[in-house]
Amino acid sequence: MAIKIFITGVTGYIAGDTFSVLQDKHPEYEYTALVRTDEKADIIKKAYPSTRTVIGDLDDSELLKKEASKADIVLHAADASDHEGAAKAIAAGIVEGHSKEHPGFWLHTGGAGILTWEDSEKGRLGEHSDKEYNDWDGVAELTGLPDSAFHRNVDKVVIEAGEKHSDVLKTALVCPPTIYGRGRGPVSVRSRQAYELTKLILKEKYIPVIGEGKSRWNHIHVADLAQLFLLLVEAAAANKLDDELWGKKGYYLCESGEHVWTELAQKIAKDAEKAGFVNKLEKKPLARQAALDVAGFEAISWGLNSRGKAVRAGKLLGWKPTAPSIEDDAPNFVKDEHERLEASS
Template identity: 30%
Template sequence: MPLPQYPIQVLLTGATGFVGGAALASFVEREDYKAGKVKITCVVRGAQRAKVIREKYGVEVLEADLDAVEKIQEAASKTDVILHTANADHPPSTRAMLAGLKARFEKTGIQGIFIHSSGTGALTDNAKGEFADPKMSVLPTASLEQVPLSVSSFQDRDCADIRAIPTTYAHRESDDAIMNASIEGYVRAHIVMPPLIYGRGRGPYSRTSVQIPALIRAALKLKQSIYLGKGLPMWNGVHVQDLVNLYFVLLDDALSGSPKAKTGLDCFYFCATDEYQWLELATELGKRLHAKGAIPTPEPRTLKPEEVDGALGAWSDFAYGSNSRSVSGKAFDLGWTPLHPTGTNGLFESIDAEYEAVLEEGQDEKPKVHEDEMKRAVGA
């Protein structure tokens, strides 16, 4: 199958967001971009933001939001590579991108490369802070008594368990469409499923993620670090730059002429480097904020039911009280080397920098969530 010709045409979504901004900042530092072998077009919503992205990075900009599906399909039909970081739960734009890549394949015979940023929200259960389960049930609405215990986590060397998660659950509709396009053959797809993402972003706008900043703001508001229920569920984390570096590992592999990264039915990639329980994270956050004099006690406490919405916002059970545990396999097989492993400069060590970011952004900012994503996650 023929490879794209230079310059490689890249369509990037989410450039004004936390992950996409970090990806764009890293992309323009690459030697292939500096040598003119890559041309980047960013999908950006709003004239002012489009102007900033264009002037700061010198890239092309398509001024559109994800609902502008005709514009997005047309842009995708002229694209070699799509790096989609904007929203894992917007199936119309995903289908538009795939339609554009399919039209291009039928015209040129060149297989498009689609790297999609999904998430391990697709693995979450309904624990509501009450229990730890190394691997959640694939039935998100199961009661505690119905959730089977397992001795293993989700893993990605065999993706059957991931594919078995209903397509009505978080991220799964877009993921499934991309996987099926890859099976059909006009797209070489890689669906990256990050867990909690931490660290400081590098883009011009959103430079913090969702969960840790929200927990910090809640602690400052309530004068104590908090958790949901018993705080027992388990999650993973990954630094934003390690996530971005995995995108490039997959991109370089796809463009190598002899790719090794799996696609099709096994196109899913985990990238967890940290593991924690919510109570453990709340305890560490309490110690660090107390040491700074930001809260009067280092001890965390559980949230009262009437405090939950005001402290963490809607959909808190999904984002802060569930189990979502994954084991990275294929990424390491390809040579991905995270720079922020647990125990050195990993998740807990990021709390101090994220506290400073919260102060910069404002303590009263609301948690960053996609309402459509959260509704899909709980089947609303």
């Protein structure tokens, strides 16, 4: 029997890239993709003819429950970190359709915005922080973050379902930070944080500095993130039931380093200058409300700290990021954003 995978978000950035890798590496799996419209279903079928599509959205709880109950593996990436109802439906479906002899696996996409909780609660912007999380020695801290933390309500649904139904439901919560790199999916190939920053620099002709300009985030190339999902899918397909992989310990940070937002903005500005898109730019303060007006949380995140060490995936799955650094890739998203701005003008 072929492994059955139900995936959400294939027309998006993360799942789109991951799906391209899965299709290339494991064409023998049976894939079902949730899409919102017939038009998007046609795009997916054209790119991947053997994929079954179902039309619906994250509010279609019965559909999510039904498809999750039939799948061996659910890979949830469509607004996964913020849609509580979808998470509950997926959990219920997997539990209903599986048993101890045939457990279901749920690979859930969280977000490292959750690690900004302390800065957010204390109203800090652009301040230096030494706090660094760890998904191996400090996994209990990650699974026990305050309820007020960003994404925490959905994280709790995943974590609690994995603990309560550990015999039939195996969960892995993947928590990516700033993602960069051109996606390989059939629709969305663009991330947001670093790209919105680039867009601001190109349009407004200055280097934004939020607060003291010292905040830091981890980053990961989308191809390295897709590789982590691939390894988790393969572990699930092989029915590897190591308690270190799933459930209360199955929380995966994923990073290949970190950047100071102001320093990254300066690098982007320098690359834009080299490309002839701007003249030499100066730094300028960007206030909280102005940042929100620019790009919502993505812009505010340039003033927050989100730092963690990804250890678990390397130890258990042999995962090792190999893609170019965010600094080395910056000229590419400068070029991409310039082309988008030209096309929209």
